Amino acid sequence: MTTETYSSNAVERSRLNNRLRAMVTQENLITLVVALIVAGAVIVPLVVLFVSSFKVLDPAGWDTTWGFGNYVTMFTDRIIPKAFVNTLIISSGSTILATFLGVSLAWINARTNCPGRSYLEPYNLIPFFLSPFVGAIAWHNLGEPQTGLLNNLAREVFGIEGAIINVDNIWGVIWVTGIFFAPLVYLFVVGSLRRMDPSLEDSARTTGAGLFRTTMTVTLPLVMPGILSGAIIVFVTSAGEFGVPFKLSAPYGWETLTTQIFSKAVGDDANHHMGAAMSMALGIITVFLIWVQQRYIAPRSFTTVTGKGFRPNVLDLGPWRWVAFGYNIFFIMVAVVLPIVCLIIVSLHPVWTGKIVLADITTINYVKTLMWWHPEAISAATNGIGNSLILAFGGASISMVLALVISYMIHRTKGFGVRMLDFLSMVPIGFPGIVLAMGVLVTYIQTPIYATLWILMLAYITRFFPYGQRNISSIMLAISEELDQSSRMAGASWFTTLRRITIPLLKPGLFAGWILLFIIFLRELSISIILFTTGTETLSVGVYYLTNFENEPLTSALSMAQTVMLLIAIYAFRRLAGREALTA
Amino acid sequence: MTMQEDTGAYLEVQNLVKYFGNDRAVDDISFAVPKGAFLTLLGPSGCGKTTTLMSVAGLHAIDGGRIRVGDVVYTSPSEGLFLPPEKRDIGMVFQSYAIWPHMTVAKNVAYPLEIRKVNQSEIDDRVAEVLALVGLTAEADKLATNLSGGQQQRASLARAIVSKPRLLLFDEPLSNLDLKLREQMRVELKRIQNEVGITSIYVTHDQSEALVMSDEIIVMSKGKIEQRGGPVEIYSRPVNEYVSNFIGVANLLKAKVRDSDGSGQGVVEVSQDGQTMTVPCQIGPGIGAGDDAVLSVRPENVHAVREGNGNDDVEGEVTHAIFLGNYVDCRVKWGDFEWKVIAHPRTRLKAGEKVFLQFDPEHTLAVQP
């Protein structure tokens, strides 16, 4: 009797053991661990930010009470409501400009016989990879009324009185943000323009519509979902952009939400709870817009039957193609060439007065910002270079590993929690870096990782790993799952399959994603500016320090150093990823 | 061959030449179409049909020749004339239908009228009328992407004819449809074209489509015209081996013209694996006594009989006979050559039998190689 009970218990137990063992596979364990890490990294800062926004600091700055005070202040404050309006104006203006530029350039390159269009395309995309903050610094030196290079040239060469342009205002912010984000819109529309069935346009032509009418009533409406997606992304990105308004408008009386959040995060005026409330406000707007884009606009792209045959599907612009060419070159001039040339010129002067003085040309600014061993080196700059390289290498690598595992889980294992994971890895895309950084700041300020590079690394990865994940996911969807399954059939474990089959197949995509993140991290400003402390400056923080506390030539020198590093990375990206990686 | 008199033709294409790089996609083509006629360009893929059609539509510039419709010269490079497509007043139906996915069916169809600034009430009337004609009244307010292939094709046709253009162009409009729908649409398309009476050029690689629909057919190969004529003429009087082979099924043998009376009657000699036969036949254009030729006989024009009646008969062995109800599909071995023969079911031919083949001189052709 007792033995019987015993044995039946034993059977029970071993059955349970088997089930447990079946669940505790390499695969499920890793899924669980990763899901927990991602949930922690993404959700915790947002929750803490939310809670923190309801703590109101008393006037003395000692104690806090619970309440809606911070949200009330947003409407009653002297500056914040104006900052709201300015942010709206800047985002709207930049969106209009970037959409116009991006769509017209994509149309010229993809649909017309503009001369040299395939050579121009990579240069049209360069601003996408460079730092808008540096762009603002360069345009400040080009278009400042007294010391701006263009204004001085106009005075000297054409004898014009006063200034021809002034970019130190809200229009300057729109101008710089618009030209730097134009490639975003470009990338959203160029693929569908290229793939469009030419007979859709041909049939409009044969029914009697001219070139212009065909473009306006057929071509553009067909890519409208792409245009709208691009426009929304630009709007959201502009709203979260810190560097450009910080350089061009805040010092002259046009504060924005981001510059206000910054002033609440650091400095004399610091009030993290107020900053949290403003971050919540900004975050809610951007999350809503991104949600609209993902839910309603992205799925609405038109699919059409494509005819056979290979007519080259470009429009003959006749003599107008030279106008298109000139327009394209003009964009490259204002977005890439002029800013870089200006930075080089300014960086070679000991002080910048707006005039090129050949006799004064010096490399001292590069010595001070790059040569850390030099006695006159400025540590904010030299630290920044080292820290940014560490963050970019480490952050890109960790992000890609995380992205790989998550994509794998989403597209291959389809186990429990996968939908949750898919959602979690979308969330950070909805929040501007500065908002997420505020969340990370209030969450970890009391912990030992505050004031280390780790907090920066954590915030970088949390905010940007989704880009890597989408990069890998899109390739993974294109690779047949059967390739993996045959490896499992052949007797390989999940991990061996990942190492021997999946990763090698994904290699080109992994590299492309890695470099993209490397580039993003190397120029990152709006997270770093919230989370850095002395010793953990990054490249862009170094630029910020120099522009704030030193002079324009030093700022330009470090900006050039950053730009050169980014250009090298862009070159590597194009070599590895090819042009399809971005525009497909 | 009934060459159309060029004067008085409504559409006239003269010496059309179009290069892609160094390749002549269209190599000196001329033809003319009377008003209201339905002309088909027929040929295998890559022979230059689409290129010819695009040249008429103005979707690309041509390198030589002249295209005129009515009293309007569409293009003539030597005179420096090029009318852009939107000025040519044509309707075109594309292989991919090219229905604009961001508009409803009614909007698609109304588009040409809106371009022509027709007033709204007339637009509504015309659109309703044309949609009824193509049988899409119920689908008027659907988005184009919600239509089936056949419906998109109808919508595309409605859009092409709504403005009553001078010319209708079709580029393999039925080739994306499945067989059954294709056969049904052929008849329907032809009915609608008849009803609206617009001069049409139709491009296809499908010979049965061409035979069913056309008033006239132009058979093309490698950018050139091989033959032009009505469906019956093209089928029963092909001028060369290429056309005989491309249209329908034919027994084709190398031959030499023995005798030709100059009015189309004659005798050819065929040698095959040591055996020789002389066949009285029709002599096609461009060949005379002593020339090399190809003997072309349709399977239904070969008569297989058990009892021969003269030394002109060909004696062969039935290798197989497949009973298909209303006819028997036979192969008859004669030397190396296997004749395709369609026999009457009453003959009850069986594999292994010896038969004699007889030819009706009226339906036996000698054509250019």
Ligand SMILES: Nc1ncnc2c1ncn2[C@@H]1O[C@H](COP(=O)(O)OP(=O)(O)O)[C@@H](O)[C@H]1O
């Ligand atoms: N846009 C083009 N560029 C270069 N060659 C072309 C182009 N379009 C057609 N061709 C060539 O011209 C020839 C005729 O093509 P096409 O008129 O499309 O043939 P079809 O419509 O009879 O199938 C083919 O050899 C094709 O390769």
Ligand SMILES: [Mg+2]
């Ligand atoms: Mg074709």
